[in-house]
Amino acid sequence: MDKSKHLLLIFTRNPELGKCKTRLAAKVGDQTALDIYKFLLSHTVNITSELDVTKWVFYSNEIWEKDIWANGTYQKKLQNGTDLGQRMLNAFQEGFESDYEKIVIIGSDMYDLSQVDLESAFSQLNQHDYVVGPAEDGGYYLLGMTALNKELFQDKQWGTETVLEDTLAHFEQEKVSMLPVKNDVDHYEDIKDIKAFQPFLKHMKE
Incomplete structure (x- = not known):
């Protein structure tokens, strides 16, 4: 297994006040949402x-x-595209054009995710064409x-509960591995x- 042909894409937002985790911020406030996002980035x-x-x-x-992403460990790029699908497509396309053979994408707000999960995802691609990690919210x-x-990146209602279902609908003969x-x-x-x-959340008194 040639790990040099494996590529992890990490999509992240610049951690700026009032610009990240806006749905969370509506409940906990902008500063707390930013603090939580920085915690998730770390x-x-x-x-x-x-x-x-x-x-x-x-x-x-x-x-x-x-910033938190060390220059020697991570290569830094800018998302490019009008919506999330286009931006992910462009990232995957650049990866395959750079001769990577197994490419996995994640966001940067997954507290549930571990290094072992990511290693497992790459190893699944030895026997499968695709690997998918379903989220509880339908994405x-x-x-x-x-x-x-x-x-996979076209004609989806990004940010809604139909994204996973609409994505899986494209798979017919392909071998797909579903993660937890x-x-x-x-x-x-x-x-x-x-x-x-x-x-x-100490300041939150329900």
């Missing part, structure tokens, strides 16, 4: 920095040279493939009962 670094694959980080707005937290399939369902962090309800987030 978790994503922890689970990816030792992963033995090439890693590209795609920023939403601008590339920050000095997906991870998508991996061994060849570019543009249809996990919870991504978009709303207060996603984190209110998780111990790691309690320090951020």
Whole structure:
């Protein structure tokens, strides 16, 4: 298994006040939402920095040279496209054009995700054409493939509960590996009962 042909794409937002985790911020406030997002970014670094694959980080707005993503470990790029589907498609396309053979994409707000999960996702691509990590909200937290399939990124209602279902509808003869369902962090309800987030929520009195 040639790990040099493995590529992890990480989509991230620049952590700026009022510009990230807006649905969460509506409940906990902008500063707390930013603090939580920075916590999630740091978790994503922890689970990816030792992963033995090439890693590209795609920023939403601008590339920050000095931040949590170490320049030697991560190659920094800018998301490009009008919607999430177009931006993911462009990232996958660049990866396959650069001769990577197994490419996996994740976001940067998955507290449930571990390095072992990511290693498992890449190993699934040895026997499968695709690997999908379904999210509890009807989307997906991870998508991996061994060849570019543009249809997966077109005509989807991004951010809605139909994304996973509409994506899986494209698979007929292909071998698809489904990972365990996990919870991504978009709303207060996603984190209110998780111990790691309690320090951020002390001010919340329901």
